[in-house]
Amino acid sequence: MSIKRIVSFLPSATELLYELGVENKLFGVTHECKYPEDAKKKIQVINSVINSDKLTSIEIDTKTCQLLNEGKEIFILNEKNILKANPDLIISQEICEACAAYTSHVNRAIQILEKKPIVYLMNPHNLQEILESVKDIGKIIGKEKQANMIIESLKKRISKIKDISHQKKKKTLAIEWIEPFFTAGHWIPEMIKDAGGENMISKTGEHSRKLNIEEILEIDPDIIIMMPCGFDIFRTISEYKKILKNNKLWNTLKAVKNKKVFAVDADSYFSKPSIRTVTGLEILAKIIQPEKFLNIIIPANSFVNLK
Numbered sequence: 001m002s003i004k005r006i007v008s009f010l011p012s013a014t015e016l017l018y019e020l021g022v023e024n025k026l027f028g029v030t031h032e033c034k035y036p037e038d039a040k041k042k043i044q045v046i047n048s049v050i051n052s053d054k055l056t057s058i059e060i061d062t063k064t065c066q067l068l069n070e071g072k073e074i075f076i077l078n079e080k081n082i083l084k085a086n087p088d089l090i091i092s093q094e095i096c097e098a099c100a101a102y103t104s105h106v107n108r109a110i111q112i113l114e115k116k117p118i119v120y121l122m123n124p125h126n127l128q129e130i131l132e133s134v135k136d137i138g139k140i141i142g143k144e145k146q147a148n149m150i151i152e153s154l155k156k157r158i159s160k161i162k163d164i165s166h167q168k169k170k171k172t173l174a175i176e177w178i179e180p181f182f183t184a185g186h187w188i189p190e191m192i193k194d195a196g197g198e199n200m201i202s203k204t205g206e207h208s209r210k211l212n213i214e215e216i217l218e219i220d221p222d223i224i225i226m227m228p229c230g231f232d233i234f235r236t237i238s239e240y241k242k243i244l245k246n247n248k249l250w251n252t253l254k255a256v257k258n259k260k261v262f263a264v265d266a267d268s269y270f271s272k273p274s275i276r277t278v279t280g281l282e283i284l285a286k287i288i289q290p291e292k293f294l295n296i297i298i299p300a301n302s303f304v305n306l307k
Helices: 011-020 035-042 057-069 079-085 103-112 125-141 145-163 188-194 214-221 234-244 277-288
Strands: 006-008 028-031 044-048 076-079 089-093 118-122 170-177 196-197 224-228 263-265 303-305
Touching: 006 011, 011 028, 011 035, 011 044, 011 089, 044 057, 044 079, 076 145, 076 224, 079 103, 089 103, 103 234, 103 303, 118 125, 118 224, 125 145, 125 188, 145 188, 145 277, 170 188, 188 196, 188 277, 234 263, 234 303, 263 277, 277 303
Parallel strands: 006 028, 006 089, 028 044, 089 118, 170 196, 170 224, 224 263
Antiparallel strands: 044 076, 263 303
């Protein structure tokens, strides 16, 4: 079957489709598909009921938990736009129902579409599985050669980071949400390890989970990296100043005292299972082992030291 019309329920899939050069076949995206810039011009088939731009971290968490507990949707399928898109292929995810459109939205789309599309569900929990999803999508849309070229390029960049060893690994904690605290799971622990850190608390492939300040105090990490899910660097800085800057317990931590707390652009390089997670790996290498990665070029405003 020749794929001529694609709908993406996932920002990372949208990014990849542009990288594969098939943006002309993309007829529907989500409200979170903001990269590349042209993606913002596409018709939106998914929207959120939570306006996170106007809510605090604790308000976002409270509202999300409330909706999930009540069995209500966090995301809404725009049925008019999905019918207009009339896709041959829908790309969605099975990783987290709080982060993006989920299986229920795919099922509803299939139910109302007269022509039943192919469905590909991304479910990566580590870097290798992210690369495998690139290969899978490339094969489905007839862009295997381009997909393989992307994969080989990414593998070289990953190897370049991993091949530079570090004798004494620094205890590193990545935090995915500030209020309440959440660990950073899935592919983040692997990225920290590959970048030369000793990842603390979470393990590769595990879902993120709540943690308390006592757990953080107990491990007392050398480096703390703030990467609230879906936040850019400026939003993270703002949240950090409001919530943690004057917290007495927080300020007793070794990483805080030694000015080794960093904010990263989580929305672009860490929160999503996209090919830009490899850029995220390079960012982590610059943070954890700055002396060893002086020549690695990373995007502007991708991380900042929260002194």
